[in-house]
Amino acid sequence: MQAKGSKGQLILAYETAYGQTPSPASTVKLPFNKNTLTAKQTLTEAQTITGRRDAAVPVRGKVDVNGNLVVPMDAKFIGYWLKAMLGDPATTGSDTYTHVFKPGDSMPSLVLEKGFTDINAFTLYNGCKVNQFSLSLGGDSELTASLDILGAKETLGTASFAATPLDLPLVRFNHFQATVEENGQVLANCTGVDLNLGFGLDGDIYSISGQGCRTAISEGPLQVSGTVEVLFEDQTLLNKAINGTESSLKITLTNGDYSFELLLPEIVYERTSPGIESAKGILISLPFKGYYENNAAETSIQATLVNDVASYAME
Template structure:
């Protein structure tokens, strides 16, 4: 008996013109991924109806919750399509290698059609009205460099054919932890052992309405929040004093491979006060949580993501 196999499965992405609807002429992309756990939940609601016997009546069904997570490699090309899903189309310069794509916060986010494809058994799980609600990654150490996304969506259908017959293959060119760097206040910070970034897009997932068939009618955007943590060797009190004095600084998380790079620049950041503590006889590490904000930064965005690669995102 044929069974669906993980290595033969695919994750397809397309952009919707109207929320919750697959366009007739949608362009689909075969995205690199490590795990895709998009799913559907629909509660069965216990019946309290009394009919003169002990047996329970048939339960009612609740609203549909399409949600889940995707783990993806931090790479040079595929990440551009996910950034476009978070921030909209980038401002792109260059007519060939290298292209420079700049993403900034806008008032809206595109909605996506995402499909978990199981070609072994000709089954295609299509999710419409998807938006990225959270994005995060951690770098440093000696592990595979990945990012995590949490998504919300409107509805799921299960089909015997894919939402588009021809998928554009997205090349995979990964970044590695050793290609990462961190700048603080415009200068390289060489004492950091680990750093993480968390972006919360603040989507309103409680947009159910009468007559919508139990599906989310929209995913309105809320205030975008950017935070994270820096883990560093405790060599001096420079960063600690900036936290103590609530001194505004900047942070730039960056990955570089030759002429290509991926950067997440936060122009206005404050560090949170902490204490390093003394755990044992070894070197002391200090954790410095941070929050980014936008007040008067020249970039005009709480976060500016810049992707320099060999690929025209279309």
């Protein structure tokens, strides 16, 4: 029987030590749209002279665990990815909880298991970290986020390592539930926002005793960037870009009592004046960079998630 993507499964757990599966594992079953996480090991042609014209046995190289996950933007599961990127949140409340995430000095490493449940084939990836996060707002499609993953090693199995993973109901956010504020004011003429978070992971750390696997994945400086697209009704944002005027950006998604907020307290726009490409209305797209210098939140990015999940500790 051929494995079907519709029967795929994604399990997450946080490692207590890099590259080691926690035991007993506290796990969660996550929804996803796409999972291309794989391990690759190159074969290099050997140059050894054997006295024959036949090719020598090829040399096996390093193991490269990497791939992309596309996940739905939702009010509950996104907290596990926020913890993977930014660390443990500060959580307050009862019944309804507010989780505030800010980037720390390090990132937790993950166990991610890709399951082909219809043929009892499971692939466990240790030492995983999020290298990049991307979110695009605007349009009429399903609202999803993209995560690029680096990992250490791959282990094949015929049964899942997660006996009873936590399985929560999915509460989606949609494009029409978004609000964008620029410098504290609602940006009513905004047609789209692209946001990219880069975590600068070093994927080139392979020690001699590591059996060809990554023995560490160190974090680099956080990179916050994106693009704001608005109707070209005046030159307000363009003037900010020309003058290098500091601003801020806040994206809020709301579904009933649940909400997700991304705050960029300090941004500056890149100067990009609009062209005229057709007889239709003109849009202006302004790239931006986020940073921390002296804002009250003391961070370059802050994510606030309000839901009924009491904790993301998973201990």
